[in-house]
Amino acid sequence: GAVVSQHPSWVICKSGxxxxxxxxxxxxxxxxxxxxxxxxxxxxxxxxxxxEGSKATYEQGVEKDKFLINxxxxxxxxxxxxxxxxxxxxxxxxxxxxxxxxxxxFGSGTRLTVV
Amino acid sequence: GENVEQHxxxxxxxxxxxxxxxxxxxxSASNYFPWYKQELGKRPQLIIDIRSNVGxxxxxxIAVTLNKTAKHFSLHITExxxxxxxxxxxxxxxxxxxxxxxxxxxxxxxxxxx
Numbered sequence: 001g002a003v004v005s006q007h008p009s010w011v012i013c014k015s016g017x018x019x020x021x022x023x024x025x026x027x028x029x030x031x032x033x034x035x036x037x038x039x040x041x042x043x044x045x046x047x048x049x050x051x052e053g054s055k056a057t058y059e060q061g062v063e064k065d066k067f068l069i070n071x072x073x074x075x076x077x078x079x080x081x082x083x084x085x086x087x088x089x090x091x092x093x094x095x096x097x098x099x100x101x102x103x104x105x106f107g108s109g110t111r112l113t114v115v
Numbered sequence: 116g117e118n119v120e121q122h123x124x125x126x127x128x129x130x131x132x133x134x135x136x137x138x139x140x141x142x143s144a145s146n147y148f149p150w151y152k153q154e155l156g157k158r159p160q161l162i163i164d165i166r167s168n169v170g171x172x173x174x175x176x177i178a179v180t181l182n183k184t185a186k187h188f189s190l191h192i193t194e195x196x197x198x199x200x201x202x203x204x205x206x207x208x209x210x211x212x213x214x215x216x217x218x219x220x221x222x223x224x225x226x227x228x229x
Contacts, residue, residue: 044159
């Protein structure tokens with residue numbers, strides 16, 4: 001199979017603090033992982049593409065200094081929301097694909113609430 | 116860039132009836148079209164996919180059809196059950212290479228009424 005683990009599943013933080021979200025591919029190596037953001041009742045919106053060993057590619061309108069992405073190994077990518085504000089409250093989901101296969105497996109998602 | 120539209124945004128059917136969700140895409144280079152089911156608060160789950168060299172694919176009660184010329188593809192669910200209630204997202208690959216990302220449709224909230 002292709003299992004993607006994401007932690008934490010939910011987090012509440014104070015405004016101005018930073019939050020780190022981890023995305024791990026448990027049984028395969030993922031050279032590329034993707035980070036999405038999903039507001040209530042809306043679709044998945046790609047934030048950035050995380051490539052192992054190189055800088056992430058951010059979508060237009062996504063602040064790279066605010067959403068720091070690190071893909072240090074073939075099985076781990078992290079998203080750090082820096083200086084979080086209430087408007088950053090959202091559902092963040094990562095996904096990864098197993099080589100030779102199309103399609104993606106999504107992490108379980110992280111519900112971030114900034115108070 | 117790729118643009119994916121999805122209709123309807125909400126759909127209610129009686130248990131046992133069929134449900135059809137339609138999507139259109141704009142990039143003729145797209146060659147892979149997955150469908151995801153997302154239950155409330157959970158991760159999207161791939162339920163079926165189709166590649167551009169195939170016109171139809173079926174998996175038990177779920178089928179997907181693709182019309183490359185018209186650039187639209189549809190999800191068909193037969194004999195719907197209450198557990199089919201969820202939000203369904205279609206997606207189209209950006210470009211034709213493996214590893215490319217997807218653009219998702221806005222989603223369809225399906226409610227199966229017992």
